[in-house]
Amino acid sequence: MGNLRDVLSPFTAWKHLIETPVTIRNPIGREAADGYRGFxxxxxxxxxxxxxxxxxxxxxxxxxxxxxxxxxxxxxxxxxxxxxxxxxxxxxxxxxxxxxxxxxxxxxxxxxxxxxxxxIPGVDPKPWDDMEKGYRREGARVLTGAERVEMGELPPEARIDNFDEIVVGYTREQAMIEADRCVECGLCVATCPAHMDIPDYIAAIREGDYDLGLQILYETNPFSEVCGRVCTHKCETACAARHEGDPIAIRWLKRHIVDNVSEDRRLEIVGTPQALPTGRKVAIVGAGPAGLTAAYDLARQGHAVTVYEAQDKPGGMMRYGIPEYRLPYDALDRDIAVIAAQGVTIKTGVRIGREIAMDKLRGEFDAVVLSIGLHIGRSTRIPGTEGPGVEAAIDLLARITAGEEVPVPERVVVIGGGNVAMDIARSMARLQKRKHGAVGVTVTALEDFAHFLADREEIEESFDEGIEIVDARGPQEVVRYKSGKRKGAVKGLRTWAVTSIFDGQGRFAPQYDQGDERLHPADMVVEAIGQAADVSILGEDLTEALEWTRGRLAVDPAGRSSEPWLWAAGDAVHGPDVITAVADGHRVAASVGAMLMAMGEVAR
Amino acid sequence: MMRDLHDHLKTRYRLGDLAERRANLAFVDVARADLRALLVELRDVHGFTHLSLLTAVDWIEEGRFQLTYLMNNRTANRSLGLRVFLDRADPVGDTIHDLWPTAATYQRELREMFGIAFPGSPRVDEEFILEGWTDMPPYRRDFDTLAYSQQTFSDREGRETHDPRAHMAKKLNPEGQR
Known part of the structure; x- marks a missing residue:
């Protein structure tokens, strides 16, 4: 039977001769399938x-x-x-x-x-630009992971009565998975103030080559252990992965590299200056991230660098501003140890302008770099801020670091909505928990939550720790007891609701709804609304001689002031964070180094 | 149902665990020596009369190729995939063209695209779709498609590309400062 069918089947096809053909005489212009992959x-x-x-x-x-x-x-x-x-x-x-x-x-x-x-599709106009049909990826991208590997953290109950570091750090497996999400496009590099080679060090993690990773970090940033913990990670806002998922956890990956290289190995990899001593001397005022980065670069160029620090220990705001639960002191110490190993002399407990005058530095050194940071807390100057029970956040944070006794009342109100406000609120909460067994901190901020200045994770973690944050409140008065046993003591902070912060020209001019008034009960009010540089150290003559711009020391793009021997870097002139200070330190060091080289040429 | 079949077969064949993808689709690893007998039993006893496809996967990290025989039982609307592993260094499969004539075509394709030999399979060494191919079989994972493309096809004149990172550094930070 089968054979007969084989013989007949060619003839059965003839019946189709009288049917309408299924083929198309002119296929040009025929539409393709809906999901076709065309232009x-x-x-x-x-x-x-x-x-x-x-x-x-x-x-x-x-x-x-x-x-x-x-x-x-x-x-x-x-x-x-x-x-x-x-x-x-x-x-x-x-x-x-x-x-x-x-x-x-x-x-x-x-x-x-x-x-x-x-x-160029989308740029060179084509008839199919607006066609709805064609190949579209179904759902979100899957070739590279969309979700960030979650970072382990101490739970609130385990961290609220101590200053232990909250962030646990990635394991190697976690870091590998996170690193694998990176497409190495490098869009982040331009956004990083120090232009760190982010895709390269992420690739090193993928290769499991931590020595190489560390080497890459040090090419742009001698504070990678610090930045791996507290960097404001602007790079992550430029990450390609953020468009259809979470940005790569660049900051945590940086930390992961440093976590996986021992301190001894770090010193071996970074080494000591290869340049011959130049005989040139540079003084740096302030051992914060800008000053120490400049010191690192200049020492590696062969110059003799002395850093003067007013506090007992180097680190500046990294030590005396940022709380230990975000940045443990030993992590900072390890970064500084590598810098000191370059032959940098760090003289702590020496306040320039008091023990040593600027003029003396000018006489003894070929160049002076001013990197004094912003260590004076600004005040709102609302009524009642004068007198006991009102503190500046920055002073309190420094005293906590120094191990000094600070007042820890049961109820604290913080004025301010930036990261410093969160730092002091969370530090006070820890001290309260220890002393009183309960947290009683209220943060009042001008901004509403949609426009909050502090990082989102700071706000979330503060909530987790039982801190009250009240947004869009403008401070009007620190109210004090008028009579009785507690006469003169702080009773609370009176605030009005904020209706707008800036005027039509974008100037700071907060407007309030006076009908919406509240008294936030407090035994102490902490102001965290900004800081200023202590420029009094310059002395009258130098202050007079220097050029200023809006109360800040004027510097050229290289960081040089109007005095040819004086440069300035860091928060005092630029701000606002560690990585910007690091970038500033590099910039100033390059400029100072170029000047010193030129001096050498002339001398020869 | 698939599970019952698996339980029934595993007493006589060396089978791995049943991986159920859907109610009517499952996969199972089979020892190479048991493949032919199992295919025959599935076809003649259990209604898996149709060979839907025969394909391969290059598990280069594990040093082996996987052959997947996807069998279909049309009456019950069920598919079972049998997976057999071959040494990647010496990839030789067993021809089944005598069980399903269509298998010869699949085997010829696998010979060409993966370099897996099927001795005795009709026309297996003839070119299939690659004419005049002299390179490594292109479906092997160590075949570098991009390099092949660049060697084989020349670029049109005037092509120039820009690395995003270098381009941004040049435009936004021309001094090259850190």
Whole structure:
């Protein structure tokens, strides 16, 4: 039977001769299937020019070409596709970090010029730009993980009565998974004030080469252990991964590298200055991140560097501002030890302007770098701030670090909504828990939660620790007892609701709803609304001679003041964080180094 | 149902655990020596008359190839995938073209794309879709598609690309300062 069918079947096909053909006489113009992979579309507003499409393309069909000026988190480049090479596999669509790149279902196009088939989708207009049909990735990207590996933390109940470090750090397995999410586009590098080689050190983690990772960190940042803990991580706001998921935990990965290299090994890898001593001497005033970074660079150039520090220990705001639960002192000490190992002399407990005059430094050194930070707490100067029971956050934090006794009443109100406000609120909460067994801290901030200045995790962790945060409240008066046994003592903080903070011109001019008044009960009020530099150390003559801009010492882009022997760096001139101070330290060191080299040339 | 079948078969064949992907789709590892007998029993006794596909996976890290025989029971609307592992250094599979003639085509494809030999399979060494191919079988994971593409096809004149990081450094930080 089977054989007979084989013989007859060619003839049975003849019956189709009289049917309408299923083939199309002219296929040009026929629409492809809905999900067809045709010519690309790119939403160039959404595209960030990370180049992942170019990297994944197995046919080298994609070039990244300049279309607009780069800004934070957007290279300004856009993919230009050569359809002579494209095989329409759509890996570029699948890997796209923002979902901007898609494919239309248009696939027919005739042109005699082969170069017409090289164009920038979304920039060079094409008829299929707005087509709805075509290949779209289903759901979010999956080729690179969208979710960040969660960081282990001490739970609130385990941390509230002590200053133990909260963040646990990644294990190697966790770090590997997190590092694996990075596409190494490098958009983050421009955003980092110190332009750290972020993709390179993340790649080192992936390779398991921690020595290499540490070496890369030190090329741009001698405070990587500190920054691995407390950096404001602006890089993460420029991360390509944030568009359809969590940004890479760049800060935690940096910390992970340092955590995995012993202190001895660190000293071996970083080594000591290779340059011959130049005989030039530099004085640095203030052993914070800017001053010590400058010291590190200058010492490695062969200059003799002496750092003067008013406090008993070096570190500046990293030690006396940032609480220990965020940055343990031994972590800071390890970073500083590497810097000291470069032959940097750090003289602590010496206050320039008191023990040694600036003039004397000028006479004894070839250059002086001023990196004095912002250590004077500003006051709101509202009624009642004069007198006992009102403190500056920055003073309290320094006294806590120094191990001094600070007042720990049962109820504390903090004025301010920045990270310093959170630091003092959380430090006081810990001391209260120890002394009274309960937390009684209220933070009042001008800003509402949508515009809060402190980092989101600081706010969340503060809530977890039982701290009350009241947003959009403007302080009006520190109310004091008018009579009785506690006469003159702080009774609380009177506030009004804030309706707006800035005026039409963007100037600071808070407006209040006076009908919405509250008294936040307190035995102590802490002001955390900003700090100023103690420029009194300069002395009258120098202050007079120097140029100033809006109360800050004026410096050129290299950090040099109007006096040719004096540079300034760090919070006192730029701000606002450790990594900016590190960047500033490098900048100033380069400028000072260039001047010292020039001096050497002249002498020769 | 798949589980019952698995329980029934594993007394006589060397099978791995049943990996159930859906109610009507499951996979199981099989010892290479047991493959042929199992395929015949599934076809003739258990209604898996259709060979839906035969394909391979390159587990390069483990040094082996996986062959997947996807069998379908049309009446019961069920599929069972049998997985057999071959040494990647000497990849030789056993031909089943006599059980399903279509297998010869799959085996010819696997020979070409993965370099897996199927001695005795009809026309197995003839070119399948790659004409004049001289490189490593292209579905092997150590085949560098990009490098092959770059060697084989020349770029059009005037192509130029920019690394995002270097481009941003040049534009935003021309001094190269840290």
């Amino acid at each position: 690309h579309q790119n939403d160039i507003e959404k595209c960030i020019g990370c180049g992942s499409c170019e990297v994944i393309c197995q046919n080298a069909a994609i070039d990244m070409v300049p279309v607009s000026a780069p800004v934070d988190g957007d290279s300004g480049l856009r993919p230009k596709i050569d359809y002579g090479r494209c095989c329409w596999c759509a890996l570029c669509v699948d890997v796209c970090m923002t979902g901007s790149l898609t494919m239309s279902n248009e696939y027919t196009w005739v042109d005699a010029d082969p170069d017409a088939f090289r164009f």
